[in-house]
Amino acid sequence: MQVSFACTDHGLKAPRNGEHSKQNATSPNTTSQARARFRTVALIARSLGSFTHRYHHNLKESTAKLTGMKYRNLGKSGLRVSCLGLGTWVTFGGQISDEVAEQLMTIAYESGVNLFDTAEVYSGGKAEIIMGNIIKKKCWRRSSLVITTKLYWGGKAETERGLNRKHIIEGLKGSLQRMQLEYVDVVFANRPDSNTPMEEIVRAMTHVINQGMAMYWGTSRWSAMEIMEAYSVARQFNLIPPVCEQAEYHFFQREKVETQLPELYHKIGVGVVSWSPLACGIITGKYENGVPESSRASMKPYQWLKEKIMSEDGRKQQAKLKELTHIAEKLGCTLPQLAIAWCLRNEGVSSVLLGSSNASQLTENLGAIQVIPKMTAGITAEVDHILGNRPHSKRDYHH
Structure with missing residues (x-):
């Protein structure tokens, strides 16, 4: 259950000089009583559920006129993020050059993307450095960007990892230094930490925000x-x-985002920023006839990915993708565009992070925005029928 209420300034502001004696004569404790009432209402609302914005439904999704990019609230916070964001996991400081990284960020920004995600662990901190250099070089307004980073693995020393108070504060300072920024918009706890009490994690996160x-x-x-x-x-x-x-979250990974997280979204306002919409490239269709030499799965660090693709389950997935290609053709889009639009049909998903290694790939993936209106109940039912893995949930969370 959610409670929505409006709070006005009535009775909360200090009286003007001319009104002071008049107000004191009638009700000397007006201000304190009003504050007490507000606190009571706030406590009731908090105990029943999360605060909801009175006009939240009007802002649920808006579209940039120039780029066609759609924007959604990050969970039920007031922060507006592009429904497609740019991730830097295996690319920045790793697979691609700094010049290509700048090209990708420029294409994304000019297409209306405002969400750029990185982590202290990506390429040993290089991803943050590269992203910070690009932002500085391009002279983009900081207020037009939503920069996010993730903390957990900061270094080799025992004190340089985890979600203890020391590492959250020092780790975030290190990230800001590498990115040449005064603040990030969202800092993520990059996996749970069983060695640190939850109260310490929440207190430390509250501290860096304060x-x-x-x-x-x-x-x-x-x-x-x-x-x-x-x-x-x-x-x-x-x-x-x-x-x-x-x-x-992707065609072959649905359970958590479709059954567990929607309940959190409706009860406490926690939204989803999803990653790997193409399942580390599996959904691109390039592995249909095995593992090409130039692909990520052919590299030594990604032996696990190659084994996954070559397994019996992997072959079954490729067969399903072949069927899904027919749906994409019917909609006039590519298989990756269908996969990304499919992720965005879920109302709890605030943004889908794209991980691209070249300009044409990123441009294609950004085109998924045009496919979102085509994701009708009939199309999603066809996709579900082919995949055969729709998890059982209490409600249907599709648009």
């Missing part, structure tokens, strides 16, 4: 139970709860 080092915080690869625990601790101690979860 210090102006971050605007919001979120989780990445946490279970629904762990997210709920963080929310409960925040409410118990009047701290700041997480606003979203970063989760893997």
